[in-house]
Amino acid sequence: xxxxxxxxxxxxxxxxxxxxxxxxxxxxxxxxxxxxxxxxxxxxxxxxxxxxxxxxxxxxxxxxxxxxxxxxxxxxxxxxxxxxxxxxxxxxxxxxxxxxxxxxxxxxxxxxxxxxxxxxxxxxxxxxxxxxxxxxxxxxxxxxxxxxxxxxxxxxxxxxxxxxxxxxxxxxxxxxxxxxxxxxxxxxxxxxxxxxxxxxxxxxxxxxxxxxxxxxxxxxxxxxxxxxxxxxxxxxxxxxxxxxxxxxxxxxxxxxxxxxxxxxxxxxxxxxxxxxxxxxxxxxxxxxxxxxxxxxxxxxxxxxxxxxxxxxxxxxxxxxxxxxxxxxxxxxxxxxxxxxxxxxxxxxxxxxx
Numbered sequence: 001x002x003x004x005x006x007x008x009x010x011x012x013x014x015x016x017x018x019x020x021x022x023x024x025x026x027x028x029x030x031x032x033x034x035x036x037x038x039x040x041x042x043x044x045x046x047x048x049x050x051x052x053x054x055x056x057x058x059x060x061x062x063x064x065x066x067x068x069x070x071x072x073x074x075x076x077x078x079x080x081x082x083x084x085x086x087x088x089x090x091x092x093x094x095x096x097x098x099x100x101x102x103x104x105x106x107x108x109x110x111x112x113x114x115x116x117x118x119x120x121x122x123x124x125x126x127x128x129x130x131x132x133x134x135x136x137x138x139x140x141x142x143x144x145x146x147x148x149x150x151x152x153x154x155x156x157x158x159x160x161x162x163x164x165x166x167x168x169x170x171x172x173x174x175x176x177x178x179x180x181x182x183x184x185x186x187x188x189x190x191x192x193x194x195x196x197x198x199x200x201x202x203x204x205x206x207x208x209x210x211x212x213x214x215x216x217x218x219x220x221x222x223x224x225x226x227x228x229x230x231x232x233x234x235x236x237x238x239x240x241x242x243x244x245x246x247x248x249x250x251x252x253x254x255x256x257x258x259x260x261x262x263x264x265x266x267x268x269x270x271x272x273x274x275x276x277x278x279x280x281x282x283x284x285x286x287x288x289x290x291x292x293x294x295x296x297x298x299x300x301x302x303x304x305x306x307x308x309x310x311x312x313x314x315x316x317x318x319x320x321x322x323x324x325x326x327x328x329x330x331x332x333x334x335x336x337x338x339x340x341x342x343x344x345x346x347x348x349x350x351x352x353x
Contacts, residue, residue, distance in 0.1 A: 018156050022053070025124075026055070029141075030056055036130075038125065040054045043121065049069070061127065075127075103127075111145070113150045180235065181235045182250075201264075202264060204264070205261065206261070207258065207333070213311070229304065245260055246258065258293060285319060290317040
């Protein structure tokens with residue numbers, strides 16, 4: 001036992017993760033008990049599943065890592081329910097366990113792993129296909145090991161919770177709360193990335209600004225709740241009308257921005273920041289994107305039991321040379337183009353019925 005504690009005093013300060021602690025502890029537990037398999041499990045009580053996270057096997061009995069079994073059929077649950085930590089007669093005591101019978105377990109030892117609130121997190125276990133006696137000092141050692149593992153499990157969960165919270169905060173910071181689309185910040189981040197890639201690959205970048213003509217009339221006629229629902233449906237349709245390499249998001253109000261990669265450029269320079277590669281592919285790409293954006297927003301919308309026949313947004317799309325313009329200048333160029341389109345449209349964009 002003294003040698004085990006000596007090993008633990010060396011292992012514990014060096015362990016920086018659950019993995020670095022669990023494997024030496026399973027080794028020490030095996031040495032202390034003489035049992036073939038030692039393993040650490042996690043328990044999901046909501047799903048009713050126990051999974052073996054780490055295991056050590058030295059005999060014929062094999063408890064594989066990653067093995068999942070129904071919690072209700074485990075020896076761990078039976079031991080907890082009966083208040084029993086050890087038995088060398090598993091078939092006689094818990095012969096109804098299919099998992100134990102399939103593995104041929106005769107000797108079983110376990111201790112629950114709990115958090116500070118007493119919630120069950122998992123178990124630290126040892127078992128054998130042969131009948132083995134329990135050393136008097138083993139119980140205290142097992143409790144010590146399970147408490148140490150519990151501390152590391154809680155720390156691991158805390159780190160995971162912090163990571164999840166950070167990811168959620170990042171998502172919130174880059175997402176428009178109403179539509180779920182990327183927000184202004186996310187759009188500019190993506191535009192900067194596309195422009196950097198365009199400069200490296202000598203390619204243009206497509207930028208499109210959309211304005212929802214007639215949106216104020218929808219708000220005034222049906223109220224802001226209807227307006228919000230209309231914006232959400234616009235967002236859904238826009239997402240369904242773009243390529244996987246493109247991004248569309250909400251700038252604010254009823255304005256949306258599209259960014260995506262464009263055709264290759266040549267080395268000529270027209271001085272205004274517009275893409276000047278092969279004119280035909282550039283023009284086709286701009287026209288295709290502009291048509292797709294307008295068509296995506298055109299159609300009938302069902303909002304709060306009302307039908308709105310919407311003529312589509314005004315969309316101004318440009319292909320820019322990322323070597324000549326900043327992201328802000330590119331968006332301003334697309335915005336000017338959008339207002340040119342808006343002025344030139346002869347038909348009303350919304351007919352409210």
